[in-house]
Amino acid sequence: MKFWRKYHPDIDAADPRYKQVSLIYSILLIMIAYFGIIGTLNITLFDAPEIAFFDYLGLTLAVSILWFVNKGGNFKVASWAVIIAIATILLAFVHLAEGRNYSLMWVTILPPFAFFLLGRRDGSWVSAIILGYCSWYMYQLINQQVTANLSLGALFNFIEVATAQVFLFRFYENSRQEAYDQLQKTAITDPLTKVFNRLHLDNTLSAVISQANRANQPVSVLLLDVDHFKDVNDKYGHLIGDKVLIKLCDVLRDTIRETDSLGRWGGEEFLVICPNTNQQQAMQLGQRIIENVRAEAIENNIHITVSIGTATYTNNGTDTIDQLLLSADENLYRAKHGGRDQVLGMP
Numbered sequence: 001m002k003f004w005r006k007y008h009p010d011i012d013a014a015d016p017r018y019k020q021v022s023l024i025y026s027i028l029l030i031m032i033a034y035f036g037i038i039g040t041l042n043i044t045l046f047d048a049p050e051i052a053f054f055d056y057l058g059l060t061l062a063v064s065i066l067w068f069v070n071k072g073g074n075f076k077v078a079s080w081a082v083i084i085a086i087a088t089i090l091l092a093f094v095h096l097a098e099g100r101n102y103s104l105m106w107v108t109i110l111p112p113f114a115f116f117l118l119g120r121r122d123g124s125w126v127s128a129i130i131l132g133y134c135s136w137y138m139y140q141l142i143n144q145q146v147t148a149n150l151s152l153g154a155l156f157n158f159i160e161v162a163t164a165q166v167f168l169f170r171f172y173e174n175s176r177q178e179a180y181d182q183l184q185k186t187a188i189t190d191p192l193t194k195v196f197n198r199l200h201l202d203n204t205l206s207a208v209i210s211q212a213n214r215a216n217q218p219v220s221v222l223l224l225d226v227d228h229f230k231d232v233n234d235k236y237g238h239l240i241g242d243k244v245l246i247k248l249c250d251v252l253r254d255t256i257r258e259t260d261s262l263g264r265w266g267g268e269e270f271l272v273i274c275p276n277t278n279q280q281q282a283m284q285l286g287q288r289i290i291e292n293v294r295a296e297a298i299e300n301n302i303h304i305t306v307s308i309g310t311a312t313y314t315n316n317g318t319d320t321i322d323q324l325l326l327s328a329d330e331n332l333y334r335a336k337h338g339g340r341d342q343v344l345g346m347p
């Protein structure tokens with residue numbers, strides 16, 4: 001287990017912040033070890049206290065940021081603080097080294113940190129500004145013949161490498177972000193109908209109920225089941241049955257609000273979660289769904305109907321999510337056994 005988890009027990013491996021937090025802690029620990037060792041060497045072995053000053057400054061900054069994140073500080077602020085600390089040390093080093101060519105090499109460590117911690121957009125301009133400034137500064141030193149350590153040819157090579165580095169990191173960060181977004185989407189989507197899957201419905205319902213508790217608002221759910229769907233499969237085949245489910249979800253998406261969540265509960269059962277919706281509004285939505293589905297010729301002129309059970313969470317101190325779903329299920333059962341093609345709520 002990562003040691004920092006004891007300061008942030010709520011961030012587990014599934015949390016999107018996990019990698020970023022890991023990286024922040026790794027960078028801070030490396031900075032502390034690095035600046036501590038090099039600063040001490042600069043004083044004891046190399047007799048360079050003016051450089052050691054910046055090493056200890058880096059050490060102090062790293063320890064302060066570590067303290068800040070341990071105390072629950074904002075990770076975005078911490079990421080920026082890490083990048084500003086690294087950039088400050090690098091710039092101080094470039095100035096102190098008076099044009100020695102190795103100082104430029106160090107500047108190339110900035111882009112990977114900037115891209116990983118700040119993302120593609122901010123990583124790009126921060127890297128471009130720091131690398132651009134260092135190139136310009138070195139060019140002035142060569143021009144004014146302050147340095148004999150760096151040739152114009154070497155500086156241009158540095159500029160080419162730095163530019164390539166920024167473009168490569170941009171490209172890498174782009175593909176990484178796209179792959180991550182795709183993965184996130186796949187993890188919460190039902191592959192056939194492209195509505196949310198059951199796992200995401202569970203998470204959404206918990207989040208919506210917590211929000212409703214804070215705002216003291218009702219939440220309604222509509223549990224919906226296709227009537228006699230087995231007959232559709234038996235008569236037209238499974239592939240057509242699949243298309244019917246896909247088309248049904250199109251109708252449902254067009255009928256519900258943007259703030260509602262639609263997902264597949266299982267088989268030919270779907271759940272709609274409606275924040276800030278009372279029992280009466282849920283019944284109206286259910287009725288609209290029934291009518292829209294009935295009116296739509298779904299596939300090859302196949303007409304289907306659906307039955308719906310609704311239930312409403314009112315934050316009266318006794319309701320639970322399980323009870324809410326159980327009530328919706330019981331009402332769906334009554335709708336089925338009362339003749340189908342209808343919506344039923346609390347008796």
Ligand SMILES: Nc1nc2c(ncn2[C@@H]2O[C@H](COP(=O)(O)OP(=O)(O)OP(=O)(O)O)[C@@H](O)[C@H]2O)c(=O)[nH]1
Pocket residue numbers: 192225226227228229230231233237238239240241242245266267268336340
């Ligand atoms: N084509 C297709 N069929 C599915 C899918 N998931 C579940 N089914 C079918 O849905 C049917 C559900 O049948 P039942 O549970 O008997 O319900 P029903 O025929 O809809 O009858 P009622 O719900 O009582 O109106 C079964 O034939 C399942 O095979 C799917 O993804 N694609």
